[in-house]
Amino acid sequence: MHDFTPISALAGGALIGLASVWLLAADGRIAGVSTIVHGIFSSPRDRWRMAFVAGLLLAGFAWQAAGAPVPLRAGFPLGWAALAGLLVGFGTRMGSGCTSGHGVCGLGRMSLRSLVAVIAFMATGMLSAYVTRHLLGVAS
Amino acid sequence: MSALGAGFLFGIGLWLSGMANPKKVLGFLDVAGDWDASLMFVMGGAVAVTAIAFRFVLKRDKPFFSETFHLPLKKSIDLPLVAGSALFGIGWGIAGYCPGPALTALSTLSAESMVFVAAMIGGGILHRALEGKER
Numbered sequence: 001m002h003d004f005t006p007i008s009a010l011a012g013g014a015l016i017g018l019a020s021v022w023l024l025a026a027d028g029r030i031a032g033v034s035t036i037v038h039g040i041f042s043s044p045r046d047r048w049r050m051a052f053v054a055g056l057l058l059a060g061f062a063w064q065a066a067g068a069p070v071p072l073r074a075g076f077p078l079g080w081a082a083l084a085g086l087l088v089g090f091g092t093r094m095g096s097g098c099t100s101g102h103g104v105c106g107l108g109r110m111s112l113r114s115l116v117a118v119i120a121f122m123a124t125g126m127l128s129a130y131v132t133r134h135l136l137g138v139a140s
Numbered sequence: 141m142s143a144l145g146a147g148f149l150f151g152i153g154l155w156l157s158g159m160a161n162p163k164k165v166l167g168f169l170d171v172a173g174d175w176d177a178s179l180m181f182v183m184g185g186a187v188a189v190t191a192i193a194f195r196f197v198l199k200r201d202k203p204f205f206s207e208t209f210h211l212p213l214k215k216s217i218d219l220p221l222v223a224g225s226a227l228f229g230i231g232w233g234i235a236g237y238c239p240g241p242a243l244t245a246l247s248t249l250s251a252e253s254m255v256f257v258a259a260m261i262g263g264g265i266l267h268r269a270l271e272g273k274e275r
Contacts, residue, residue, distance in 0.1 A: 003167060005158060009178040012157020013185025019150035020186070021193040026142035028203035028210050031150060033240040038264040048143040053243055055147020060247025062148075063155040071161040076252045080234055085242070085256035087231030089263020092239060095224025096214065099238040100150075102225070103183055108190025109211075116217050121229030128233025129169035138234070
């Protein structure tokens with residue numbers, strides 16, 4: 001097992017948790033990224049969603065401006081990226097959340113619904129990574 | 141705007157933790173490969189913070205800059221929850237992106253992140269359209 005980075009993972013995770021606490025304490029909102037993104041298109045008048053997504057983007061630019069390492073993946077097939085995006089968009093809308101909403105926030109609220117969702121997407125995520133990488137040989 | 145700051149901090153957390161690196165995410169999901177368990181610590185660190193702090197936050201009458209807490213009301217474990225989450229996982233395991241990392245990765249201007257995010261938005265709109273037809 002190389003590339004094991006528990007310290008930065010734990011610290012980054014704590015920042016994600018703090019950001020979620022901040023959004024709930026300040027605006028009373030759940031930091032569920034999929035629900036936020038879908039909400040931009042179903043109720044565009046709520047500005048806070050746009051602001052949160054703008055913050056996510058700014059973080060990416062700031063990270064690169066600071067010269068921190070940016071892992072770029074070359075040659076991942078765009079057709080697979082499109083299929084994956086479609087499944088993620090459709091599935092998170094149908095299942096009311098993703099890794100942040102069900103994972104970070106839902107588990108933090110001890111929600112049974114979220115626990116079931118996390119188990120479901122972790123299980124199919126692992127299965128899907130196995131099938132696409134080992135059986136279908138998708139380069140990633 | 142406090143939501144801008146929260147999004148920014150969330151995004152920095154994604155980069156620092158490795159979640160914004162789809163190769164690392166797939167290295168975690170692919171338990172049959174050269175397994176990298178790091179991302180378990182991301183969820184662990186995040187949930188440790190929310191599980192403790194949410195209790196104190198939700199004891200307050202209302203948030204600082206809003207009149208009420210907007211919390212999910214559904215409690216039932218139903219088919220859309222399980223099937224939707226399962227579909228999401230399949231997409232996550234293909235490309236290594238979940239919604240947050242995909243959005244912050246747009247800042248790299250990579251073709252894969254742009255295609256993924258466009259399709260993700262399309263997938264959400266498609267679900268809404270199909271749901272509307274059923275009613």
